[in-house]
Amino acid sequence: MKNHILNEKQKKAVEFEGEHLLVLAGAGTGKTRCIVGRAAYLIEKGVQPEKIQILTFTKRSANEIVERVKASLTDNQAQSLNGSTFHSWCNQLIVRYPNLFGAASYTVIDPDDQLSVMKMVCGDQILEYKGIRIKPQQLIDIYSYGRNTRQNLTNSIREKVFKGKTDEETNDEIDIIRPKVEILLKAYQQKKGEGRYIDYDDLLLIVANRLRNDEEARKILSHQVKHLLIDEFQDTNPLQWFLLEPFLEIANFYCVGDDAQSIYSFRGADYKNVHLFKERVPNSEILILDKNYRSTQEILDLSNWLIEESPLDYKKKLVSSRGEGMKPKLINVSSQWEEANFIAENILENFTENNKNFASHLILSKSTYYTKPLQAVFIQKKIPYVTYGGRKFMEAAHIKDVVSALRVVNNLYDEIGWMRFLTFWDGIGEIKAGKYISKILEFKDPLDCAQNLDDAIGGPEGEKIGDIYNTILLNSGNVKRAIQETYSKMELSLAFKYRKDWEEKRKSDFPVLEMLGDNYASIGQLISEGILENAKQLNGNPVLEGSQINDSEIKDHVIISTVHSAKGLEADVCYVLNVSPKVYPSAWNLDKEESIEEDRRVLYVALTRAKNELYVTRDTNSINTVKTPNSGDTNSNYFLEELPGNLVEQATNPYLIIKPKDILTPNKIDLSLGMDFS
Numbered sequence: 001m002k003n004h005i006l007n008e009k010q011k012k013a014v015e016f017e018g019e020h021l022l023v024l025a026g027a028g029t030g031k032t033r034c035i036v037g038r039a040a041y042l043i044e045k046g047v048q049p050e051k052i053q054i055l056t057f058t059k060r061s062a063n064e065i066v067e068r069v070k071a072s073l074t075d076n077q078a079q080s081l082n083g084s085t086f087h088s089w090c091n092q093l094i095v096r097y098p099n100l101f102g103a104a105s106y107t108v109i110d111p112d113d114q115l116s117v118m119k120m121v122c123g124d125q126i127l128e129y130k131g132i133r134i135k136p137q138q139l140i141d142i143y144s145y146g147r148n149t150r151q152n153l154t155n156s157i158r159e160k161v162f163k164g165k166t167d168e169e170t171n172d173e174i175d176i177i178r179p180k181v182e183i184l185l186k187a188y189q190q191k192k193g194e195g196r197y198i199d200y201d202d203l204l205l206i207v208a209n210r211l212r213n214d215e216e217a218r219k220i221l222s223h224q225v226k227h228l229l230i231d232e233f234q235d236t237n238p239l240q241w242f243l244l245e246p247f248l249e250i251a252n253f254y255c256v257g258d259d260a261q262s263i264y265s266f267r268g269a270d271y272k273n274v275h276l277f278k279e280r281v282p283n284s285e286i287l288i289l290d291k292n293y294r295s296t297q298e299i300l301d302l303s304n305w306l307i308e309e310s311p312l313d314y315k316k317k318l319v320s321s322r323g324e325g326m327k328p329k330l331i332n333v334s335s336q337w338e339e340a341n342f343i344a345e346n347i348l349e350n351f352t353e354n355n356k357n358f359a360s361h362l363i364l365s366k367s368t369y370y371t372k373p374l375q376a377v378f379i380q381k382k383i384p385y386v387t388y389g390g391r392k393f394m395e396a397a398h399i400k401d402v403v404s405a406l407r408v409v410n411n412l413y414d415e416i417g418w419m420r421f422l423t424f425w426d427g428i429g430e431i432k433a434g435k436y437i438s439k440i441l442e443f444k445d446p447l448d449c450a451q452n453l454d455d456a457i458g459g460p461e462g463e464k465i466g467d468i469y470n471t472i473l474l475n476s477g478n479v480k481r482a483i484q485e486t487y488s489k490m491e492l493s494l495a496f497k498y499r500k501d502w503e504e505k506r507k508s509d510f511p512v513l514e515m516l517g518d519n520y521a522s523i524g525q526l527i528s529e530g531i532l533e534n535a536k537q538l539n540g541n542p543v544l545e546g547s548q549i550n551d552s553e554i555k556d557h558v559i560i561s562t563v564h565s566a567k568g569l570e571a572d573v574c575y576v577l578n579v580s581p582k583v584y585p586s587a588w589n590l591d592k593e594e595s596i597e598e599d600r601r602v603l604y605v606a607l608t609r610a611k612n613e614l615y616v617t618r619d620t621n622s623i624n625t626v627k628t629p630n631s632g633d634t635n636s637n638y639f640l641e642e643l644p645g646n647l648v649e650q651a652t653n654p655y656l657i658i659k660p661k662d663i664l665t666p667n668k669i670d671l672s673l674g675m676d677f678s
C-alpha cells in the first residue's frame, strides 16, 4: 500500500479484525484516511473490491475516496470498487435486481418532479387542499420528514408546520388538518404508483423493506455486499438506519463519524446514532482518534472554545500534531462588497506575492445565495473559482426538456415527463397536454404509442412529437445516439425558447449531455443515475458547474462552498463568511436549543477546515444593532459574543481605500481665472 502513513490508533482502526467498528473522531484526525486505508487494506487482504461498498453523503466524497484507494494500490486492483451515496447505492441495487425489488420500468423522480406530482394531487383533491392552508411543498416536507425520521403523521405535521409546538391550540389545529393531509398524502402515493414513479426516499424504503422481510433477498445480497464502509455516520437518519440494519446480518460495518460535526438534522439526521452504536450493533467496538493533523493549534483553540461553550458535552478537545501557527483573524466589514473585496485582494496578494495557488483558498458560507456579490467580484477581478452546493446540471431547464423526451420513452406512463415534453412545443398548453396525456395513457405499450402518437396529437406538432418518440425508441440501446438525435430535432425550438442566454450559457451543455449518455447502458439508467448524481468530474473530463462547462485544464481555482457541502474538505487558507449575530445562530432558530446547537456545529465544521490561515468575517452593522441597549436584541445568543480576545486577532479590512479628508462646506470657484486677455 502506498501513501499511507498511519499513527498507531489509525493503524489499529485500518487493520481491525473484529466484526463491526465505529471510528469516533474529531475533525481532521484522519477519518477519511481510515476509510481509504481500510478499503485498500481489505483489497490487499484478498477481499474482492466489488464486495466492498463505500457509502458517503455526496457523490463528490465518494469519488474522492475511491480515487484515493485506487491511487494507493497498484495494478488496477481497486478498479471495481464502488463508492456512492445511499440513494445512488439503492438505485444501483434496484437496477441490478429489478425482479427482486419489483421495480422494473419505474422512473426515479427528483424533488422538482415530486412537487409537480403533489401539485397535480392538490388540483385533483381541491376540497381537502383548500381546507388546510398548507402548500404542496410543505406537504412533501411533511411526508419526507415522517419517512426519514420514522415518525407518525401527527408528529411530522407538528414539526414541519408548527415548529414542534405542543400547546393545546396547536394540538387542536393538528386534529383538524391531519385527516385532510392524510387524504392528500395517500392520493400522492397512489399517483406515484399509477405513474410508476419512485421518489428519493422510496429508493431506500424499497431496498430496506425487501431486505427486512425477505430472507431470500438477504441471501442474494450477502454474495454482493461483504463490507460496508460508511462515512459521516453522525449524519445518518433513522430511515438510513432502517436500511442498514438488515445488512448487519450479512456484512461487516465500518463506520466513521464525529458527533460534533452533525449538521443534517433538518433531514432527520440523528447524531445519537453514534451514541447508540454499541447498543444497536452486536459484536461491535468503538475506537477514538484525537490527534488532529490538519490545523495549527491556534485554529483548534478557537474551534475547541466554540464547542466547549455548548451545553452539550462532546468530550472533544483537539490537539494539533502540527504545533503553533498564525492566530485566526476576525475581520469586521461594513458591507458584503467590502467583505468580497477584502477576500479577493487577499487571495490575489497570496497568489502574486506569497506563491500560493488559487486552490489553496476555500470560502465557506451558510448559503449559496449569500456568495453572489463575492462571485461578482471574482468575475470582475478574474479570479477562477468553482462553487459547491447549488443547482445541479441535470436540474437545468433546457436539460430537463430534452430528458423529458427520453423519459416518456423509458416509461410510457410518466405523466410528468409527458407534461414537460408536450408543453415544450409552441401551441400546446397544459390543458391541451392533459387531453393528449389521457389518450396516451390508453396505449398498450411503447410500440403501440410509437405507431399512433402522431395521430393522437394531430397536426404538425403530432408529426414532430411522434417522430422524436420513434427515433428514441429505435435508438434506445444506444443512449448517446438517442440524445444526439433528440437534441438535433429539438435544437431550433430550444434555441428559440432560451434565446436570451442560449449561445453563452446553454448550448454548450448538450455535447456534455451526450457524453454523459455514453456512460450508461440504457436510457432508464441515465435517467435515474443522472438525476441522482451531479455530473461533476465525469471521468475527469469536462467539469460541470451549475449549467456551465468549465475547462478542466484550469484546475487551479478557489472553491466557494456552502458549509454543508464542505464536509471533508480542507485548505491552506479558509474564509468563513458572515459570522455575524442573527446568522450564527440564525435569528429564526432562537427558540430551539437543538437548532442553535446545530448552527454551532455548522460553524465548527467551517472553522476546522483551515490548515494554516483562518479568516472569520462579520458585519459591523449587525454587531452594532445587537449592542444597542434599546434594540431589545440582547438575547441573540451570538456565538462570538463572549469570545476571549486572545483567541483571535481583530482586524479591519487592510485593503480599504481610505477617502482623503475634505472640508464640510464647499468653496466657490472662480471660472474667470487663468486667462490673460491682454
Ligand SMILES: Nc1ncnc2c1ncn2[C@@H]1O[C@H](COP(=O)(O)OP(=O)(O)OP(=O)(O)O)[C@@H](O)[C@H]1O
Binding pocket: 005, 006, 007, 010, 025, 026, 027, 028, 029, 030, 031, 032, 033, 034, 258, 261, 292, 293, 294, 567, 568, 569, 570, 608
Ligand atoms: N497519520 C497521519 N500523518 C500525517 N497526516 C495525516 C495523518 N492522518 C491524517 N493526516 C492528514 O490530516 C488531514 C485530515 O485528515 P482526514 O481528512 O482524513 O480527517 P477527517 O477526520 O476525515 O477530517 P474531517 O472530519 O474534519 O473532514 C489530511 O490532510 C490528512 O492527510
